[in-house]
Amino acid sequence: MNQSNEDNTAWRRALRREMVARRATLDESAHAELSARIVMHLQAVLAVPKVVAFCWPIKHEPDVRAIVAGWRESGAQAALPVVVAADAPLAFRTWHAETPLELDRYGIPTPTTGDFVHPDLILLPLNGFDAAGYRLGYGGGYFDRTLAVLSPRPLAVGVGFEINRLxxxxxxxxxxxxxxxxxxAGALRPVNA
Structure with missing residues (x-):
C-alpha cells in the first residue's frame, strides 16, 4: 500500500468514528422523527419491490423498518443480509417479524432460518455519503463486493441522515x-447513477 492509500485508509477510519458519533448526538425523539421523514421520502420515490433487502439498524442508523413492513403488507418479501464468509459477497435471507435473529460476528442481528433470495432493491445504511452517490460504510467492503457481483444488480438505495453528508x-x-x-431532507438520484 502506498502512502496515499495509507493516508486515505486512516482518514476513512477516523471519519467512520466521527460519523457514528454524529448520529449518537440525536436523541430518541429526533432519531424517530428523522427516520419517519426518510420513510416518507422512500414511499414517494420508490415502487413496491418484489424483494427488499434492508439492514437492521445499529449504531444510531436510520430505522426504516416501517417501510419494510408496509411493503410486506403490499406483497413484497423482505430479506436481511448475511455474512457467509469473510471477504465474500453477502447473501440475503428472508425475514418477517417472527424470524429468529442472532447477533453475527459484527454484532448485527441476522436471521438464522429462511430461504436465500435475490433482492431487487437494497436499502443500505449510510455511515457517511456524498452527493456523487458514494457511501462510506464500516470498512468491511461487504456491500461493495455484493453490488459488484449481483446480477441483475438490485436498485441500491442509501438511507442516512443529513448530519452524515460529506x-x-x-x-x-x-x-x-x-x-x-x-x-x-429528500431523495437524490446522483448524476450518472
Missing amino acids: ASIRPESHDQRLDWIVTE
Whole structure:
C-alpha cells in the first residue's frame, strides 16, 4: 500500500468514528422523527419491490423498518443480509417479524432460518455519503463486493441522515455508486447513477 492509500485508509477510519458519533448526538425523539421523514421520502420515490433487502439498524442508523413492513403488507418479501464468509459477497435471507435473529460476528442481528433470495432493491445504511452517490460504510467492503457481483444488480438505495453528508468520501476503485440517496431532507438520484 502506498502512502496515499495509507493516508486515505486512516482518514476513512477516523471519519467512520466521527460519523457514528454524529448520529449518537440525536436523541430518541429526533432519531424517530428523522427516520419517519426518510420513510416518507422512500414511499414517494420508490415502487413496491418484489424483494427488499434492508439492514437492521445499529449504531444510531436510520430505522426504516416501517417501510419494510408496509411493503410486506403490499406483497413484497423482505430479506436481511448475511455474512457467509469473510471477504465474500453477502447473501440475503428472508425475514418477517417472527424470524429468529442472532447477533453475527459484527454484532448485527441476522436471521438464522429462511430461504436465500435475490433482492431487487437494497436499502443500505449510510455511515457517511456524498452527493456523487458514494457511501462510506464500516470498512468491511461487504456491500461493495455484493453490488459488484449481483446480477441483475438490485436498485441500491442509501438511507442516512443529513448530519452524515460529506463533500466527498474520496471514493476508491472498489466503491460502488448508489442509485438513490434518501435522507430526511429528500431523495437524490446522483448524476450518472
